[in-house]
Amino acid sequence: MTTSQAFAQQDDGDRSEVSDWERFGVDTSKPHSARIYDYWLGGKTNFAPDRAMGEAIGQAIPGIRTMAKENRAFQGRAVRHLVREQGIRQFLDLGTGIPTSPNTHDIAQAIAPETRVVYVDNDPIVLAHARALMVGDPSGRTSYIHADLGRSEELLADPALTSTLDLEQPVGLLLIAVLMLIADEDDPWGKVAALRDALPSGSCIALTHPTQDFDPEAVRRVEESARQGGMTLVPRTREQVARFFDGWELLEPGVSPVMSWLPDGELTADPETAYYWSGVARKK
Structure with missing residues (x-):
């Protein structure tokens, strides 16, 4: 699966929570640094695009967590x-x-x-x-x-x-x-x-x-993943x-x-x- 495909997916378990947050003006369609960081630290306040970005960065830098x-x-x-x-x-x-x-x-x-x-x-x-x-x-x-x-x-x-x-x-x-x-x-x-x-x-x-x-090479791949995720x-x-x-x-x-x-x-x-x-x- 490519990073772009991962961003396009959304876990079923996210859907009701996403709709609740969207009412408060949260853009859940794009990864956000705070939620990616939360994912790496083992938190639960993150969505599919955040996890996809977190995993994409993790592929480039396995020790990111x-x-x-x-x-x-x-x-x-x-x-x-x-x-x-x-x-x-x-x-x-x-x-x-x-x-x-x-x-x-x-x-x-x-x-x-x-x-x-x-x-x-x-x-x-x-x-x-x-x-x-x-x-x-x-x-x-x-x-x-x-x-x-x-x-x-x-x-x-x-x-x-x-x-x-x-x-x-x-x-x-x-x-x-x-x-x-x-x-x-x-x-x-x-x-x-x-x-x-x-x-x-x-x-x-x-x-x-x-x-x-x-x-340098691992971090270059991270930069590329970030650009793909906007x-x-x-x-x-x-x-x-x-x-x-x-x-x-x-x-x-x-x-x-x-x-x-x-x-x-x-x-x-x-x-x-x-x-x-x-x-x-x-x-x-």
Whole structure:
């Protein structure tokens, strides 16, 4: 079966659920990154096109599910580091995805219950799940915004954000496996710079990004599968990823394979088997 044929199919078990979601404006005919990621992590909030794309990518990169879990593990380590070592007490999590425990607020509020978190995504399914499931410690606060990270001025002025976060105080900006969805011609570096510039001294940025550096041919096949499914997916080199941190102080160990950024224990596998770069930086 070709990828295109797989996208054209729809499992019988999906049909009633699809019709329910379509009433809320969810396009279930095309794969969406949040739902593909949910599929790789073993979730249930995904449809036939999402699974088809997930399988197509899995054929090119058989270890993709492990990579997704490593990417998620980095998020946990980065959030804990920002709370404990950098004193961050508020987070802006862009490209949230389907809620998968532990979420950012679970991790941060387990250390500092007063931590505030704003989640941002552009999939109505994420919105519905986030509002139902992302309820944090009453000492802190969580909010969800349905928005596009490319419109930074609108995002930063959103009442849900301004009533939750104090942009005069340091913010932890999370961009976990989301920037690959923005094509080069749409200037993802400029979009990230606009967000960085709006944050005060002491703020931090943590991000991950898929790369072709470790297996160019496999990642090329993934790009082709994404194009067939109508998705933008742009892997980037270490140098291109480093540009997202321009002007900020990179924290040790710098731009690193996602598995080797401050691992919890001794690594038992080659870190380049997970095709993501990662890093955390601080605004002076």
